[in-house]
Amino acid sequence: MINALRGMKDLLLPESEKYLYFIENCSRIAKNYGFEFISTPILEESALFKRSVGESSDIVGKEMYEFIDKGDNKVCLRPEGTAGIVRSFIQNKTDRTGGVKRFFYYGPMFRYEKPQKGRFRQFYQFGVESFGVSDVKEDAAIILMLNEILNFFKIKTVLKLNSLGCSACMPSYRIKLVKFLDSLDGLCDDCMRRKVLNPIRVLDCKNAQCQSLLTNAPLLIDALCDECKSDFENLKSILDKFHINYEIDPKLVRGLDYYSKTAFEFVSADIGAQSSIAGGGRYDRLVEILGGKPTPAIGFAIGVDRILELVFLDEKKRDGIYIGTIEREAQDLAFLAAVTLRRRNKVDIEFEAKGLKNILKNADKANAKYCVCIGENELRSGILWVKNLDTKENFGIKKELLGEFTW
Ligand code: HAM
DSSP states (O other), rough: OOOOOOOOOOHHHHHHHHHHHHHHHHHHHHTTTTTTTTTSSSEEEHHHHHHHTTTTTTHHHHHEEEEOOOSEEEEEEEEEEEEHHHHHHHHHHHHOOOOOOEEEEEEEEEOOOOOOBBBOOOEEEEEEEEOOOOOOHHHHHHHHHHHHHHHTTTOOEEEEEOOOOOOOHHHHHEEEEEHHHHHHSOOOOOHHHHHOOOOOGGGGGOOOHHHHHHTOOOOOOGGOOOHHHHHHHHHHHHHHTTTTOEEOOOTTSSSSTTTTEEEEEEEETTOSSOOOEEEEEEOTTTHHHHHSSOOOOOEEEHHHHHTTTTOOOOOOOSSEEEEEEOOOGGHHHHHHHHHHHHTSSSSEEESSOOOOOHOOOOOOOOTEEEEEOOOHHHHHHSSSEEEEEOOEEEEEEEETTTTSSOO
């Protein structure tokens, strides 16, 4: 008996149906906002994530599914989607053509984390990435879109917002922060590592002792340059105009190193300790860091697994045709009928059923609108027995006329 690996699971009904419903509606909303679908490989060179997500992040430091392939390449199952899309954006020379490009994507991501409720080693994200717009209206549009998605599924969340500054204000703040961190005694080992690699990551350490030491830490939001300050004010005023509630969280730094300026997370009180449903932000330096032409960019990703438990499917209308046969001799006719009907309808088929009662029960379970039964009588007469499961009426249809009937 071989089981799925720890932290990985099969998506079965009803989750699999919710997954499709969720992705279909996110895709529809993203297209309304001018985003096009992109799909990038699940396997990438490890260096891509080291240079983008960053050495100080837990993702690169501890969680990568990394191995050497048969060609001696150091490769990695993608832990997130942004880096691969930036790689593709540069590789396909889209950075050279200028203009604006907006992508949406979905699929599995892999992080070797300790599995628990809402935290898996293979999980699914739906995300968007927008390239070429530095105006803060793009930040607002992205947050409005994410808000629209959450509203569509009637999911209650709190939006946490912060600004992480830019290359003008970040370096001097960093010096101030490191000076403060150096004065502390008792930071955890992770924070000691982060202090060297990316000191702002210390701010969102989950360790209670570190948090108590950080009470008086200097905050980036107080050290923003004029441009970052005015961008942040503009963003807040657009969100206010559209009645989007938010909380400013000066310690929200996100777990990935590539962010600058706007950073945000939507959290929910309804899903347990792993409360972050979606997160994102600006990453204006990343295209350049990965070898492309400097291009402003912003995006987000939703943790689909976490959201599915909050997604409820509408009571579905009956749909399609359920064909059942009892006698072996009826199978050819049933098969032919299914092939004909499938040109325009959804058709389920059951061979060697246990009797009419059973066929009707299974048709009901499959939520079919019509049940067609083919037995001895039908074979002889060429007239098939049909029941409309909505109206409960039954009637006969000549086998030659199956394709003409409006089901
Ligand atoms: P992230 O915050 O690392 O951001 O992940 C986004 C979302 O993925 C989280 O809010 C969470 O819902 C979900 N998630 C993360 N790890 C797990 C896990 N182990 N199990 C289940 N769900 C998980 C990013 O990945 C960025 N690439 C987002 C982004 C796009 N920023 C700019 N563009």
